[in-house]
Amino acid sequence: MSLKLGVPSKGRLMEKTFAWFEKRGVSLSRTGSDREYAGKVEGIDNVQLVLLSAGEIPRELAAGRIHLGVTGADLVHEKLPRWEQQVEEIAPLGFGQADLIIAVPSCWVDVDTLDDLDAAATAFREVHGHRMRIATKYHRLVREFLTDSGVADFALVDSQGATEGTVANETAEGIADITSTGETLRANHLKILSDGLILRSQATLWRSREAQYSAQDRATLETLLDMFDSVR
Numbered sequence: 001m002s003l004k005l006g007v008p009s010k011g012r013l014m015e016k017t018f019a020w021f022e023k024r025g026v027s028l029s030r031t032g033s034d035r036e037y038a039g040k041v042e043g044i045d046n047v048q049l050v051l052l053s054a055g056e057i058p059r060e061l062a063a064g065r066i067h068l069g070v071t072g073a074d075l076v077h078e079k080l081p082r083w084e085q086q087v088e089e090i091a092p093l094g095f096g097q098a099d100l101i102i103a104v105p106s107c108w109v110d111v112d113t114l115d116d117l118d119a120a121a122t123a124f125r126e127v128h129g130h131r132m133r134i135a136t137k138y139h140r141l142v143r144e145f146l147t148d149s150g151v152a153d154f155a156l157v158d159s160q161g162a163t164e165g166t167v168a169n170e171t172a173e174g175i176a177d178i179t180s181t182g183e184t185l186r187a188n189h190l191k192i193l194s195d196g197l198i199l200r201s202q203a204t205l206w207r208s209r210e211a212q213y214s215a216q217d218r219a220t221l222e223t224l225l226d227m228f229d230s231v232r
């Protein structure tokens with residue numbers, strides 16, 4: 001048995017994760033063709049690289065099918081309601097920074113705060129006969145945040161991508177999504193509520209509390225943690 005390390009299988013997260021490990025003496029690489037999700041690990045024995053979708057890594061950690069995994073804090077908090085009991089945060093990796101926020105049309109000049117949103121939502125329901133719709137893929141975090149903030153009259157609609165477009169497409173009145181540079185929000189004429197920050201996220205290395213660790217796995221993990229500690 002070896003220690004299984006789950007890493008996003010594509011894009012900026014994969015490349016930056018590989019670079020983070022390389023700097024600490026662990027070389028991760030994809031093998032085979034561009035389309036083959038196989039990988040290898042050099043610089044330490046008994047570690048197996050598992051290439052996965054960033055969105056699936058929280059579930060694999062919680063199920064104990066991988067021992068270590070790299071993914072955003074947003075995805076762990078959203079997908080694992082008991083995340084503190086299921087995973088341990090080993091290290092924030094310093095990339096993949098994104099804020100999960102609530103945004104509304106920039107032309108809503110009377111709506112700048114959650115209190116304003118609550119008032120607008122009540123008025124919206126009276127006029128339109130249905131609840132104000134907020135498009136998001138972060139259902140659990142957004143529902144909890146809005147409810148705790150006293151915003152009651154809203155309905156979440158699912159959007160798995162291009163979420164900022166839902167307002168122009170008239171399938172939602174507001175959105176909750178991650179933003180990094182803010183360019184996508186600006187391009188879609190949306191503004192962030194001044195108290196609409198739900199979570200600050202970045203790519204993070206997590207350890208599963210649910211996985212089985214053999215004596216050899218524990219020794220490998222100790223060695224890895226020492227290698228990580230050697231570079232700050």
Ligand SMILES: Nc1ncnc2c1ncn2[C@@H]1O[C@H](COP(=O)(O)OP(=O)(O)OP(=O)(O)O)[C@@H](O)[C@H]1O
Nearest residue numbers: 011053054055071072074075096097098178180201
């Ligand atoms: N523009 C961005 N800037 C920085 N981080 C981002 C940005 N977009 C997404 N992220 C982060 O990258 C991680 C993966 O995001 P996302 O779920 O969109 O993955 P993906 O690349 O679509 O992968 P997959 O569809 O395979 O799950 C999330 O933790 C997210 O916070």
Ligand SMILES: O=P(O)(O)OC[C@H]1O[C@H](OP(=O)(O)OP(=O)(O)O)[C@H](O)[C@@H]1O
Nearest residue numbers: 161162163177178179180181182183184
């Ligand atoms: O603030 P910005 O720098 O503009 O980045 C934010 C955008 O990045 C992410 O989308 P991604 O590119 O992952 O595509 P998606 O819409 O398919 O999630 C996110 O969902 C935003 O749409």
